[in-house]
Amino acid sequence: MxxxxxxxxxxxxxxxxxxxxxxxxxxxxxxxxxxxAKTYRTVQGDAWDSIAYKLWAKEHFMHYLMAANPAHLDILVFTAGIELSVPALPVSSTTTEGLPPWMQ
The missing domain is CATH 1.20.5 (Single alpha-helices involved in coiled-coils or other helix-helix interfaces)
Known part of the structure; x- marks a missing residue:
C-alpha cells in the first residue's frame, strides 16, 4: 500500500x-x-472600458487606450468606424497576479 x-x-x-x-x-x-501594437476600429456603442475589455480582458486598462488617443477623449460612446491606436501594454515579469497560490 x-x-x-x-x-x-x-x-x-x-x-x-x-x-x-x-x-x-x-x-x-x-x-x-x-x-x-495595433489599431482598433470601433463599432456603434463602444465605450473606452468596453474596448479595453475586448482587447485585454481588463476594463481598468482603458487609461492606456485613452492616453494613446488624446484626440478622442471627448467621446464617451463611439460611433462606428473610428480607428483608435492600441498601445503596447507594459508587461511586468515579476507580477504574480492571476497565478494560483501554489505558483506564487
Missing part, C-alpha cells in the same frame, strides 16, 4: 509540473500578444 501511495504522489507531482509549464507558456504567449 505505501508503494501505491508513493506512485500516486509521484504522478500528482508530474501532473502539477506539466500544468505549471503549460500555464507559463500561455502567459508568455499572452505577453507577446500584449506587446504587439
Amino acid at each position: 505505501p508503494a501505491l501511495q508513493s506512485v500516486l504522489w509521484l504522478r500528482l507531482i508530474i501532473i502539477a509540473a506539466n500544468l505549471s509549464a503549460l500555464y507559463q507558456a500561455s502567459c508568455m504567449t499572452r505577453s507577446v500578444w500584449l506587446m504587439a
Whole structure:
C-alpha cells in the first residue's frame, strides 16, 4: 500500500509540473500578444472600458487606450468606424497576479 501511495504522489507531482509549464507558456504567449501594437476600429456603442475589455480582458486598462488617443477623449460612446491606436501594454515579469497560490 505505501508503494501505491508513493506512485500516486509521484504522478500528482508530474501532473502539477506539466500544468505549471503549460500555464507559463500561455502567459508568455499572452505577453507577446500584449506587446504587439495595433489599431482598433470601433463599432456603434463602444465605450473606452468596453474596448479595453475586448482587447485585454481588463476594463481598468482603458487609461492606456485613452492616453494613446488624446484626440478622442471627448467621446464617451463611439460611433462606428473610428480607428483608435492600441498601445503596447507594459508587461511586468515579476507580477504574480492571476497565478494560483501554489505558483506564487
